[in-house]
Amino acid sequence: MSEKPPVVKKMSSLFLIVIFVMLALSIAALYQALEVYRNSGKFDLASITLSFSAIALSSYMFFQMRAKPMRLGFEMQKVFTTIQCSNCSFTSTRTFQRGDYILKEIEPCPQCNNKMIISSIYREVDEKEKEKETKLLS
Amino acid sequence: MTSGVPPALSQDLFPQDIIGWIFQLVWIIVFVIFMFYGQRIQTTIMLKEIASSLSRLKLMRDRGRKIAISTIQEIGKPSEDPTSRVDRFLEHVDIEPVSLDPSGIIERLDHLIDVRDVRFKDEVKVMAPLADDTQVNNLTNVLEAAIALNQVYKIIRHFYLMGKKTLSIYIIMQLQMILPLIMKESEAFASALTAFSLGQPIGDGVGSLVAAKLMQGKEKRQISKDIVVSKVPIEGRTAYVLKAQGPGGNVGKPGEAIKEVLEENDGKVAMAIVIDAAQKLEGEKLGEVTEGVGVAIGGPGVEKYKVEEIAVKYKVPVNAVLIKEDIGDVVSTMRKELLDGVEAAIERINRLIHEKTKEGDIVIIAGIGNTIGIGQ
Numbered sequence: 001m002s003e004k005p006p007v008v009k010k011m012s013s014l015f016l017i018v019i020f021v022m023l024a025l026s027i028a029a030l031y032q033a034l035e036v037y038r039n040s041g042k043f044d045l046a047s048i049t050l051s052f053s054a055i056a057l058s059s060y061m062f063f064q065m066r067a068k069p070m071r072l073g074f075e076m077q078k079v080f081t082t083i084q085c086s087n088c089s090f091t092s093t094r095t096f097q098r099g100d101y102i103l104k105e106i107e108p109c110p111q112c113n114n115k116m117i118i119s120s121i122y123r124e125v126d127e128k129e130k131e132k133e134t135k136l137l138s
Numbered sequence: 139m140t141s142g143v144p145p146a147l148s149q150d151l152f153p154q155d156i157i158g159w160i161f162q163l164v165w166i167i168v169f170v171i172f173m174f175y176g177q178r179i180q181t182t183i184m185l186k187e188i189a190s191s192l193s194r195l196k197l198m199r200d201r202g203r204k205i206a207i208s209t210i211q212e213i214g215k216p217s218e219d220p221t222s223r224v225d226r227f228l229e230h231v232d233i234e235p236v237s238l239d240p241s242g243i244i245e246r247l248d249h250l251i252d253v254r255d256v257r258f259k260d261e262v263k264v265m266a267p268l269a270d271d272t273q274v275n276n277l278t279n280v281l282e283a284a285i286a287l288n289q290v291y292k293i294i295r296h297f298y299l300m301g302k303k304t305l306s307i308y309i310i311m312q313l314q315m316i317l318p319l320i321m322k323e324s325e326a327f328a329s330a331l332t333a334f335s336l337g338q339p340i341g342d343g344v345g346s347l348v349a350a351k352l353m354q355g356k357e358k359r360q361i362s363k364d365i366v367v368s369k370v371p372i373e374g375r376t377a378y379v380l381k382a383q384g385p386g387g388n389v390g391k392p393g394e395a396i397k398e399v400l401e402e403n404d405g406k407v408a409m410a411i412v413i414d415a416a417q418k419l420e421g422e423k424l425g426e427v428t429e430g431v432g433v434a435i436g437g438p439g440v441e442k443y444k445v446e447e448i449a450v451k452y453k454v455p456v457n458a459v460l461i462k463e464d465i466g467d468v469v470s471t472m473r474k475e476l477l478d479g480v481e482a483a484i485e486r487i488n489r490l491i492h493e494k495t496k497e498g499d500i501v502i503i504a505g506i507g508n509t510i511g512i513g514q
Binding site: 025028029032070071072073074076077079096098099100101102103104120121122123124125 | 157161164197202205324325326328329332336337338339347350354470471472473474476512
């Protein structure tokens with residue numbers, strides 16, 4: 001389960017061809033507009049802007065289409081176990097171990113030697129995911 | 139534009155009027171293609187998208203199967219390879235009782251659920267002979283999640299192939315439209331499988347956790363199938379707190395347990411409070427606690443029906459305390475926000491008891507949900 005998620009190629013050959021044709025045409029159009037400026041001194045702002053936009057768009061699409069690691073949902077998450085002493089205020093948190101469960105009695109408290117229990121087991125969510133949720137809520 | 143001027147090398151390469159022609163030609167070709175083949179192209183693009191999701195679902199299904207097999211081998215130490223048995227088990231189907239004549243359907247459904255439960259546990263015991271009761275329950279949950287992933291994959295594959303065969307845009311479009319939700323649910327099942335294999339508490343267990351915290355340190359007894367109950371004094375009232383028996387993956391029969399408690403007390407119960415996880419709407423906060431009336435028990439409805447029936451018989455008001463969470467959180471390892479929700483739910487229960495009952499009354503508090511990773 002701790003294996004890395006498989007990387008799956010998401011590059012579609014058809015889209016790749018479309019992107020490269022678009023890129024070639026926009027570079028040609030840009031070159032043409034610059035040549036016109038060099039020869040006649042006429043600055044065709046519309047053509048240059050359109051060509052740059054097309055170059056930017058095709059580059060963006062190309063980077064978006066790059067192979068990305070696929071998320072399947074089996075990824076190991078950060079799960080923590082909180083241990084609490086039933087007598088004193090001693091609390092500690094460690095990573096989850098197989099066999100842990102909430103309200104399980106475990107080794108005695110290092111401070112008062114009284115019994116300790118697992119008070120909670122929880123999953124920590126990525127900060128990115130949390131930010132996304134907060135953004136959606138705001 | 140370049141006529142009359144000696145052409146430069148660059149102009150030879152890209153004569154301006156030719157580029158203009160190329161652009162016009164491309165535009166006309168694209169227009170014609172889209173006019174005649176627009177729908178076909180759209181269909182192909184949608185099919186490609188579905189195919190990509192389908193390959194993801196296949197990976198999920200295969201990975202789920204692998205995890206199920208390795209967990210069985212690790213925990214149950216079987217003498218023979220459980221692969222063929224697991225593969226056979228993944229094809230398990232449940233046939234719902236006939237609803238043409240709805241009379242008695244609840245009893246029939248209840249019976250089928252019991253048969254299924256026994257069948258699953260028996261199979262797991264054969265596959266994993268060294269597993270204890272808790273592990274048997276957890277492994278049953280693992281296999282259930284693997285079955286769900288297998289079923290989802292097969293159903294989507296069926297509609298994908300049907301769409302491809304018939305090229306019906308209506309089949310393909312419907313499938314493509316619901317695919318994001320299906321992928322989200324499948325990811326949730328995948329996440330559940332990991333949590334079940336490790337015995338971690340899941341979001342669905344918030345109700346059980348509330349009950350576990352209330353009954354902590356009190357004497358417990360089994361009251362119905364896989365359900366334990368404790369008598370807990372709360373502000374001078376006697377609360378019967380019940381939950382599924384943990385820490386194995388279990389939901390038990392809370393409806394039957396509530397019925398049992400009511401009958402034990404001749405129906406003299408001032409109030410029943412049912413605590414469960416509830417579907418969070420988009421925009422709502424995870425772990426938010428809400429209150430209401432009615433029986434907050436999910437699933438096929440058998441347990442809910444039992445509580446409703448007995449509550450009507452004894453005229454017992456049933457209150458619900460709900461902890462909001464997303465479908466992805468319900469079956470994956472419990473998030474920290476839900477623990478805060480548990481504390482808030484306990485406060486709400488205390489307030490409800492304080493406001494709606496008087497000293498000396500009897501109250502039932504039922505924590506609903508899968509109690510995997512939660513003791514008592």
